[in-house]
Amino acid sequence: MLFERFEKLINPFKEVPDKMPPKKILPFYWHYLKQVKGIFLCLLIVGFFASIIEVAFFNFLGKIVDYIQASSSPANFFSDHRYELIWMAVVILLLRPFFFLIHDLLERQALTSNLVTLVRWQQHRYVLKQSLNFFHSDFAGTISSRIMQTGNSLRSSAISCVNAIWHVIIYIGSALFLFIEVDWLLTIPLLIWLVAYVLTLIYFVPRTKQRSAISARARSKLMGCVVDSYTNITTLKLFAHTELEQDYAKKAMQEQTVAAQRSTRLVTAMSQVLCIINGLMITSTTALALWLWSNSLITIGAITLATGLVIRINNMSEWIMWVVNGVFEEFGIVQDGIRTISQPRTVQDKPNAKPLLVPQGNITFNHIYFSYDSKRPIYQDLNFSIQAGEKIGLVGPSGAGKSTLVNLLLRLYDLQRGSITIDNQNIAEVTQDSLRSQIGMVTQDTALLHRSIRENLLYGKPNATEEEMLHALRQAKADEFVLNLVDNDGGKGLDAKVGERGVKLSGGQRQRIAIARVLLKNAPILILDEATSALDSEVEAVIQESLEMLMKDKTVIAIAHRLSTIAKMDRLIVLNNSKIVETGTHQQLIKENGLYARLWQHQAGNFVGLDE
Known part of the structure; x- marks a missing residue:
């Protein structure tokens, strides 16, 4: 025509x-x-x-x-x-x-x-x-x-x-x-x-x-x-x-x-x-x-x-x-x-950037310097390593720089000096997409796309089958409420739309969808930023089982203000004023009677059944 x-x-x-x-x-x-x-x-x-x-x-x-x-x-x-x-x-x-x-x-x-x-x-x-x-x-x-x-x-x-x-x-x-x-x-x-x-x-x-x-x-x-x-x-x-x-x-x-x-x-x-x-x-x-x-x-x-x-x-x-x-x-x-x-991108792939390969999952922060506005430094000469398969908890008061550290690992911002490497590969020299595809993350502010549950889950694994999605929902204890969802257009279950930023769901429901999405992604490096903060204690206890299974054989970085959720990690890193002030297991840090011990006492952490 x-x-x-x-x-x-x-x-x-x-x-x-x-x-x-x-x-x-x-x-x-x-x-x-x-x-x-x-x-x-x-x-x-x-x-x-x-x-x-x-x-x-x-x-x-x-x-x-x-x-x-x-x-x-x-x-x-x-x-x-x-x-x-x-x-x-x-x-x-x-x-x-x-x-x-x-x-x-x-x-x-x-x-x-x-x-x-x-x-x-x-x-x-x-x-x-x-x-x-x-x-x-x-x-x-x-x-x-x-x-x-x-x-x-x-x-x-x-x-x-x-x-x-x-x-x-x-x-x-x-x-x-x-x-x-x-x-x-x-x-x-x-x-x-x-x-x-x-x-x-x-x-x-x-x-x-x-x-x-x-x-x-x-x-x-x-x-x-x-x-x-x-x-x-x-x-x-x-x-x-x-x-x-x-x-x-x-x-x-x-x-x-x-x-x-x-x-x-x-x-x-x-x-x-x-x-x-x-x-x-x-x-x-x-x-x-x-x-x-x-x-x-x-x-x-x-x-x-x-x-x-x-x-x-x-x-x-x-x-x-x-x-x-x-x-x-x-x-x-x-x-x-x-x-x-027409604004230049402040974070760009280098012309010869290669895909990131993560056979193990070792992470190293090499003498990093970073500030948001070049006037007030956030990190100055921060230096530490995370071994492959190690579970790390980042602890510290609000404003200590925990989330900034995670953002730098994801290369949402570039360093002024120093480097971050994953399995000896500088993240500044690999493609951003390949870097982020190797990292799964659940955040405290879980915003879903204004699309169906199915489309939100497929962000974790674009070629996932329906059975894989349902399995991930069951692991995240989200299958029951998802299968009963109906939207205004008549969409049901996985095809129901969640509203802008997921407003049609409760905070806990959104977080469980996010956990299911990360379960589907199955990346070798896992970041949990207040991953269970929107869940009640009963659901959190059930989800913790799924998270522990998810964390198996992965390098994990967990951030939580509720110290009980990360007390069992292999190692805790305590930050204050963007500096590492303490590091060790829960028991070691309690014995040192430093900042971590004071934070623990404020939260009356004995209820998790861990010996001080």
């Missing part, structure tokens, strides 16, 4: 190098448009012929009037001018529809949807691999809004520019040519208008661009504010701060409204100025044409041609004004998107 042929001219998901988009606006446009330059070239060529045909209308109209005036009698009109009239009919009935059809197929079927998808897909791929710090520095709603808006604005402005180019060149050029052919004096009002029109655009367009960029930033900020409120709706309700949140959103909406109003003021002023100079052009051209006719210098057909053409130029100039204004508004939106999207 014709539509499908044109829709398949562009593959928006084709493989391209995953490079950072340029930071300057014109190279940014070319970064994406060069991938579809052939389609744009065809659009430019077809647009040229379509514009020529549009201008030919007015030439035809003038000639018909002259033919009528010169005809000896109405009866002989068609016989005297049949070839000219047939040619006009061919142009209007065949050539015009053909070129307009090809133009619309190229623009709407080939470009409109595919180019937007291409830009969004490549930007999403790039942003998805940004470091964790990138996402912590901005609203999730703002980032997603900029990716969505940038793709649409880039496509819209690029197509508008291509369409406008020929309209301006062909209409103005043809008008000058035809006016010179009739009488060169007719070009004077048109040239004066052209100068005034260009000066109007030169004055207003840069100011419109600047204010449009401000308006786009305000719109993105508003989007981030609203999404942030909806994402944290539970906190909003718990603290009964609906009115406070309304004020927060109201302020963002007011800023966006004021920014939009300041932008539209310029548009209104530009429209009014254009209306005046267009009126002067139409009046002066028509008056001059009538004066020339009254002096027998031009024909009535020439008056029809001149008047019709300047009225068309008037309409075109208004359209061009809106196009130019729209293009620069889109430029503002794209520039706003560039600020977010």
Whole structure:
């Protein structure tokens, strides 16, 4: 089918190098448009012929009037001018529809949807691999809004520019040519208008661009504010701060409204100025044409041609004004998107990075130095090793640096100095995907994707069978509630959706799903960050059995504030102020009567049945 042929001219998901988009606006446009330059070239060529045909209308109209005036009698009109009239009919009935059809197929079927998808897909791929710090520095709603808006604005402005180019060149050029052919004096009002029109655009367009960029930033900020409120709706309700949140959103909406109003003021002023100079052009051209006719210098057909053409130029100039204004508004939106999207990745795979192989599971932190902002060091010369198959518990007060250590092992951040090795392989020199595929992790803040239980579990093992998933759920003591789940769309059991971040499940249920997912992954290195913090004591006792089975033959790092959950580990490492202050077994540390012993006493840890 014709539509499908044109829709398949562009593959928006084709493989391209995953490079950072340029930071300057014109190279940014070319970064994406060069991938579809052939389609744009065809659009430019077809647009040229379509514009020529549009201008030919007015030439035809003038000639018909002259033919009528010169005809000896109405009866002989068609016989005297049949070839000219047939040619006009061919142009209007065949050539015009053909070129307009090809133009619309190229623009709407080939470009409109595919180019937007291409830009969004490549930007999403790039942003998805940004470091964790990138996402912590901005609203999730703002980032997603900029990716969505940038793709649409880039496509819209690029197509508008291509369409406008020929309209301006062909209409103005043809008008000058035809006016010179009739009488060169007719070009004077048109040239004066052209100068005034260009000066109007030169004055207003840069100011419109600047204010449009401000308006786009305000719109993105508003989007981030609203999404942030909806994402944290539970906190909003718990603290009964609906009115406070309304004020927060109201302020963002007011800023966006004021920014939009300041932008539209310029548009209104530009429209009014254009209306005046267009009126002067139409009046002066028509008056001059009538004066020339009254002096027998031009024909009535020439008056029809001149008047019709300047009225068309008037309409075109208004359209061009809106196009130019729209293009620069889109430029503002794209520039706003560039600020977010075209950011270098702070954590990147090296060009020669190799996959990580973990035959054993030895982990070594070699004299590491790290800080988040290069001002306040978190770790200075931290040095320790974990043997293959060893179970380590990280202990310490809040802020001691336990989670940071885990984030560094996962290479969510890069070290300033030192190295972390797994089986003598520097994690900075292996691919990030292979590193994280060898590490299973259950966190205290278990957020599930807003998808089905099945899709969440398949994150652990993409090719897992249904029996494997059910087995993992049974091990995590999650099979009973999962099989009874029903969502609003009628999905049941494994196919039931869990809601955004898993909000339809309790904290304990989410954590059990997360444990099942890690059971499926079966990675050689396991990280448990408060893995049972959301479980009640009875369920925790049952889950501990599953975790102990999961930990078998694996290198384990466990973080817990409830010391009873890690007291049986092979070795405990006590951190304070980002330094190792104690290390040993539970019994050894109790005897030392240091920080660990004090923390244990605060929690009255004797109930686990361990001898002090």
